Amino acid sequence: MYKIIKKRVLNPTVTMMDIYAPLIANKGRAGQFIILRVDDDGERIPLTIAGCDKSTGTVKIIFQVVGATTMALNAKAEGESICDFVGPLGCPTKTDGIKRVCIVGGGVGCAIALPVAQEFASLGAEVHSVVGFRNKDLVILEEEFNACSDKLIIVTDDGSYGRQGVVTAPLKELLESGEQYDEVIAIGPVIMMKFVVETVKPFGVPVTVSMNPIMIDGTGMCGGCRLTVGGKTKFACVDGPDFNGYEVDFDEAMERSTMYADFERREREEGCNLFKKEMK
Amino acid sequence: MAIIPKRCEMPVQDAAVRAHNFNEVALGYTVEMAVAEAGRCLNCKNKPCVEGCPVNIAIPDFITKVKQGDFEGAYSVISMSSSLPAVCGRVCPQESQCESKCTLGIKFEPVAIGRLERFVADRHNECGLDNDLLPAPNGHKVAVIGSGPSGLTCAGDLAKKGYKVTVFEALHVAGGVLVYGIPEFRLPKKIVAKEVDALKRYGVDIQTNVVIGKTLTIDDLFDQGYEGVFIGSGAGLPNFMGIPGESLKGVYSANEFLTRSNLMKAYAADSHTPIMHAKRVAVIGGGNVAMDAARTALRLGAEHVYIIYRRSMEELPARREEVEHAEEEGIEFKILNNPVEILGYRNPNDRRDPKNGFVTGIRVIKCRLGEPDERGRRRPVEIPGSEYEIPVDCVIMSIGTSPNPLIKNTTAGLEVNRRGGIVVEENTGKTSRDAVWAGGDAVTGAATVILAMGAGKTAARAIDNYISGKK
Incomplete structure (x- = not known):
């Protein structure tokens, strides 16, 4: 069992937890992920590591409550435990030789983008961060991004906080104004990463994207997380989750992510009904 | 008499x-x-x-x-x-x-x-009575990677000799292929759990949720005082054919399909793990895993399940009994057929049609048997112009696996062969690394439970000789 040491609600649908898992805290690096199960009959879900603290032996996860499993996880209180927690899986984000980087985060993807930004900051790179959310209530981790970014631009879809619009607009402006990045790293919804790649392409800057497809074991055994990258089949769990953005077939990845849409909708509805009953 | x-x-x-x-x-x-x-x-x-x-x-x-x-x-x-x-x-x-x-x-x-x-x-x-006499501890620690048949055998044999054995398992339950691969209807999971419990009574410590190569490396294990390491990490990454349409929704590796059903209990009505309950299923391949996948699909409610295999019934690598059971249950064998493309739905007028990207069929080409290959099996030869389509909504690829690179990539000096299998000495299971042995599918590629057990046994003997010889 893995104890929830700390729980913090970041916004109405996004929660942060510190889980006691010293072996993983010792090894985990930015860009890697864990797989967890909440209960004994629960499904295995991958979540990217949002931070590791070797001194306390804890691993930070940040998740959006979207389905039955994240609902069950969110129902756990500080001091309670979850059944399984395994990692760190996947390859860490490559940082070698990168002196100036632009991190682009979208929605809950910002939770994953943050440790990457922090990693670059700690290595002395110049970090620009562009983070986008749907509205003001959903903005998370502003303070943390501020602390590790030389420049921070926040956008919201409805303009209720920061600039109005999507992340690609300020990103384009930065590139047009002559900012020379060694790399742009995009972490968020697949559609956002696809458009970041299209935005950056004319400027010839390398783009790394972090893919988070459906997976089970996370060690290469099932092949459910496969993607087409550069015309070849790659497994996000062992070859990724970071890939060269110019080579990823985003349309295919988006389509594959909806394989169980019906099942997930049913599970979510059942979950919601259960919670409604409990609240009565 | x-x-x-x-x-x-x-x-x-x-x-x-x-x-x-x-x-x-x-x-x-x-x-x-x-x-x-x-x-x-x-x-x-x-x-x-x-x-x-x-x-x-x-x-x-x-x-x-x-x-x-x-x-x-x-x-x-x-x-x-x-x-x-x-x-x-x-x-x-x-x-x-x-x-x-x-x-x-x-x-x-x-x-x-x-x-x-x-x-x-x-x-x-x-x-039966479990009056197993616990052996006197000999004070030596051995690490076993993987709790499948080779790892459990190696752990059991060493524990019976008094070694303190820790088994590291990447998944959340012990048993390896016995729990994620072989279906309940062929090997009930409570039987595996009983065998695992029996090992625990001998003092074997099983640590689930530890991926060697990620959570810990083999070098970490030596730093923790283990004197010998056995790698029984199994077969690994599923192969795909490289034909068009393999990324469509409804295409599984047999590993994924079976893992969802067996390990994650997707066959149970109240399971939280989704699995496709397809009506027409094509399973590509002719081994035991293909039979398991086909029979699982049938039990999940399929009306037609086809085994698509490019050679004839004679060459099917699956056990005779499994093939017979499958035939009795109504699995349809499309032998001397080789897939060339998986077909999917695409609404030209609506990019958001939820049916887009789901499998609708598989195009196969008929084959005849030609000259024997280097292993003596007659080679399938495609018959030009014989392509036809079979309507299916799910395709399960069961054409073998390639070794998992996680341990190799994090263990300096561990020699692997051209295909990525760990190189060992045949009589001992000893690898190119000091005090590291290996066995089972991680060495041979996909093989049988008993061969993996044999390799676990051989390695246990060699590990015992090595450690007792050090004294």
């Missing part, structure tokens, strides 16, 4: 009934059946069956005990050589091992050794 030419049949669930449930297909011998079958053994002098067994169980000895009604005695004989008798009695290819050597089998049907082994193990699990 007159020789009874035919073996005693083992009762099975009726094919029409079992095709719709996940209960075990074969039901096992009764006491009377077991004693009668044991009575067929000639107890011949040269005991060729023992040589046919990869772990060299003293087969005639245990059969004699069964004949005498001493079932616990029979169990003791088997457990001297095998750590997982209830598993092997079910999944070993006995027909090509012990039973193929049986003297009685020269003229008549061989003794049903596998069925007797299963009977003895089940009988023990039901009513």
